[in-house]
Amino acid sequence: MSAAGRTVRPVSVASFAQSQNVRKDSERNEAESLHPVIAEVFGNIGITKDDVDFICSGSTDYLIGGPFSFVMALDAVGVWPPRAESHVEMDGAWALYEAWVLLQEGEIDAALVYSFGRSSLGDLNEILTLQLDPYYEAPLWPDIVSLSALQARALIDSGKATEADFAAVASRSRRDALSNPKAQVRNDVSPEMLLQDDYVVAPLRRHALPPITDGAAAIVLAAGEKALQWSKRPVWITGFDHRIETHSLGARDLTSSPSTSKAAQMAGVADGNVDIAEIHAPFAHQELIVKAALGLDDSVVINPSGGPLAANPLMSAGLIRIGEAASRIRAGQADRAVAHATSGPCLQQNLVCVLEGE
Amino acid sequence: MADATDQGPVTMLATPIRLDFEFTPGVAQSKFLRGLERGEFLGQRCGACGKVYVPSRGTCPTDGVPTTEDVLLGNSGTVTTYCVVNVPFAGQSIEIPYICAQILLDGANLSFMGLIQEIPTQEIRMGMRVEAVWVDESDLIPSLASVKYFRPNGEPDADYDTYKEYL
Numbered sequence: 001m002s003a004a005g006r007t008v009r010p011v012s013v014a015s016f017a018q019s020q021n022v023r024k025d026s027e028r029n030e031a032e033s034l035h036p037v038i039a040e041v042f043g044n045i046g047i048t049k050d051d052v053d054f055i056c057s058g059s060t061d062y063l064i065g066g067p068f069s070f071v072m073a074l075d076a077v078g079v080w081p082p083r084a085e086s087h088v089e090m091d092g093a094w095a096l097y098e099a100w101v102l103l104q105e106g107e108i109d110a111a112l113v114y115s116f117g118r119s120s121l122g123d124l125n126e127i128l129t130l131q132l133d134p135y136y137e138a139p140l141w142p143d144i145v146s147l148s149a150l151q152a153r154a155l156i157d158s159g160k161a162t163e164a165d166f167a168a169v170a171s172r173s174r175r176d177a178l179s180n181p182k183a184q185v186r187n188d189v190s191p192e193m194l195l196q197d198d199y200v201v202a203p204l205r206r207h208a209l210p211p212i213t214d215g216a217a218a219i220v221l222a223a224g225e226k227a228l229q230w231s232k233r234p235v236w237i238t239g240f241d242h243r244i245e246t247h248s249l250g251a252r253d254l255t256s257s258p259s260t261s262k263a264a265q266m267a268g269v270a271d272g273n274v275d276i277a278e279i280h281a282p283f284a285h286q287e288l289i290v291k292a293a294l295g296l297d298d299s300v301v302i303n304p305s306g307g308p309l310a311a312n313p314l315m316s317a318g319l320i321r322i323g324e325a326a327s328r329i330r331a332g333q334a335d336r337a338v339a340h341a342t343s344g345p346c347l348q349q350n351l352v353c354v355l356e357g358e
Numbered sequence: 359m360a361d362a363t364d365q366g367p368v369t370m371l372a373t374p375i376r377l378d379f380e381f382t383p384g385v386a387q388s389k390f391l392r393g394l395e396r397g398e399f400l401g402q403r404c405g406a407c408g409k410v411y412v413p414s415r416g417t418c419p420t421d422g423v424p425t426t427e428d429v430l431l432g433n434s435g436t437v438t439t440y441c442v443v444n445v446p447f448a449g450q451s452i453e454i455p456y457i458c459a460q461i462l463l464d465g466a467n468l469s470f471m472g473l474i475q476e477i478p479t480q481e482i483r484m485g486m487r488v489e490a491v492w493v494d495e496s497d498l499i500p501s502l503a504s505v506k507y508f509r510p511n512g513e514p515d516a517d518y519d520t521y522k523e524y525l
Contacts, residue, residue: 026380026382027385028384028416029384029415032384035422049422065379074419075419076422078419
């Protein structure tokens with residue numbers, strides 16, 4: 001009997017695709033922007049929708065401002081004959097977790113997971129306020145940038161980091177994004193130059209904020225024979241866990257992430273060497289908190305894709321971390337990787353996925 | 359004696375919320391809406407199953423492939439099912455009773471909802487042939503509001519077999 005969070009049945013990240021990440025896609029609706037991604041994630045491994053037993057998606061109606069947008073998005077897949085399908089009002093990383101659990105149970109052998117989100121349709125700062133406690137916090141409309149700035153301030157005051165550390169994270173992320181054609185913000189600007197940015201909400205300067213991004217992503221998971229058929233070098237999920245903390249910001253130590261630490265422990269991050277980590281930290285200072293909570297040392301390559309500071313499609317940015325980590329392993333650039341996803345204000349909820357190459 | 363500070367439980371708390379969104383109809387629905395602006399119904403055909411969707415959302419919900427072939431549909435169609443609305447409700451803009459029907463446009467494989475007028479409500483029936491009545495040309499806009507309503511077009515009722523798949 002395996003411990004919770006550890007794999008019972010090996011599951012492979014068989015294929016990954018993501019859209020071009022852009023500031024605003026004003027031409028296409030959700031199904032139209034998602035369809036090429038679905039076609040690519042199947043096409044990568046030469047399969048069709050008939051080869052997967054289950055579909056799970058992650059999205060939120062708050063971004064589009066309309067009900068049941070996840071049902072409309074199914075048009076991009078085609079659901080005839082009728083399909084086993086599920087949806088989470090979460091980043092696609094959590095949809096992937098649901099599919100992984102079903103694969104663990106052995107009821108299915110392959111699953112399509114996708115996510116989509118267009119952050120450009122409304123005022124993201126206002127929309128994200130509605131994830132707060134609806135009685136005592138949300139009516140004050142504390143926007144997400146201000147809440148993240150509270151966290152950054154606490155981190156500086158604790159002595160764990162400086163503004164220069166935030167700038168170093170942002171500089172490295174966008175420089176690494178130069179080699180990621182799907183990224184949105186790609187440039188080579190030194191931390192010293194970035195520190196000349198104005199504050200958006202002190203102590204966060206422009207560079208410490210994620211871009212506003214429209215985008216979508218998809219992954220095919222496979223187990224058993226299909227995992228071996230669909231990959232020359234299967235990338236196995238060897239540990240997977242997610243944990244949540246209280247919604248009350250005042251009750252949390254915002255300078256640490258115990259939910260990430262617990263998920264990392266359950267997923268077995270420390271059981272082997274970690275070559276790369278894809279961390280879903282939308283604000284620059286949050287990468288430092290998550291890196292510490294995961295127990296990673298400076299030998300680990302963080303966010304070689306550029307991470308969420310280079311492209312932050314809401315509801316997909318976490319799923320993309322898993323896809324990017326798996327792609328590095330498949331390409332032989334890493335043997336063991338950690339992917340992280342977050343949800344809620346100030347890293348409230350965290351997911352950790354450990355991936356290993358055959 | 360009751361405690362003066364005990365005013366009982368709070369049972370209601372108002373926290374007004376308002377969010378504004380842009381709407382992106384998409385490439386296919388934009389074509390449909392532009393068609394309405396010209397006073398015509400434009401659908402799209404799925405290359406896999408051959409079905410014509412109106413309005414098309416850009417992909418076939420059955421096959422999951424893009425619908426790329428534009429199809430100009432007729433101005434007439436068949437009532438597949440209907441109801442007579444007798445209940446007043448907030449925001450109602452049409453005088454009751456009125457008929458709300460699913461209409462299968464000629465050449466389409468997807469019915470959509472329309473208002474039926476110029477007929478006593480008791481005469482509405484499945485299979486009735488109807489035609490779109492548009493607003494004046496100068497008032498046409500990229501919206502279904504460009505269609506004032508549908509009315510009987512005088513043709514004999516459609517055979518049940520022609521619309522039984524669309525109930």
